[in-house]
Amino acid sequence: MAEPATKTAGRLIRVVLADDPSGSLTPMQEADRNQAIADLAADNNFALTTHPDRQTILHLSVQDGRLVFDIRTETDETLQTLVLAPGPFRSMIRDYQMLLDSYAAAVAEGREARIQAIDMGRRGLHNEGAELVMARLDGKVLLDFDTARRIFTLICALHRRV
Numbered sequence: 001m002a003e004p005a006t007k008t009a010g011r012l013i014r015v016v017l018a019d020d021p022s023g024s025l026t027p028m029q030e031a032d033r034n035q036a037i038a039d040l041a042a043d044n045n046f047a048l049t050t051h052p053d054r055q056t057i058l059h060l061s062v063q064d065g066r067l068v069f070d071i072r073t074e075t076d077e078t079l080q081t082l083v084l085a086p087g088p089f090r091s092m093i094r095d096y097q098m099l100l101d102s103y104a105a106a107v108a109e110g111r112e113a114r115i116q117a118i119d120m121g122r123r124g125l126h127n128e129g130a131e132l133v134m135a136r137l138d139g140k141v142l143l144d145f146d147t148a149r150r151i152f153t154l155i156c157a158l159h160r161r162v
Contacts, residue, residue: 010047
């Protein structure tokens with residue numbers, strides 16, 4: 001597991017999902033995505049290692065099958081673009097989406113014990129996804145575990161159509 005970043009003044013002032021998946025997400029997935037964006041807006045720790053105290057805007061997208069972190073200044077000028085192969089994320093994204101679908105079905109059926117079990121599994125998978133985000137951005141971006149969890153949620157939302 002990657003070590004948590006020390007707190008810096010660097011943070012995201014906005015997150016933009018360039019490939020807006022609206023319409024292709026279930027209501028639960030859309031709620032998850034919206035909650036992650038709101039949580040990031042309220043509290044995050046995210047900075048380029050080369051600019052640890054700078055506030056930035058993150059444009060997150062999938063381009064040519066690759067995950068793109070376009071990190072920009074407050075005036076929307078690109079500071080750095082990080083392109084990651086999606087391979088290491090694929091099985092986790094697939095599992096996470098299956099868990100969300102199972103959770104929605106359990107809620108519709110009113111099966112409280114199943115809902116709780118699925119939610120525990122979802123949290124565990126979310127933690128693994130956060131660790132992977134931190135590992136893949138290690139040496140490039142300083143971020144904490146909660147920020148990585150929220151970014152993993154957004155990565156899953158972007159890959160719903162892929």
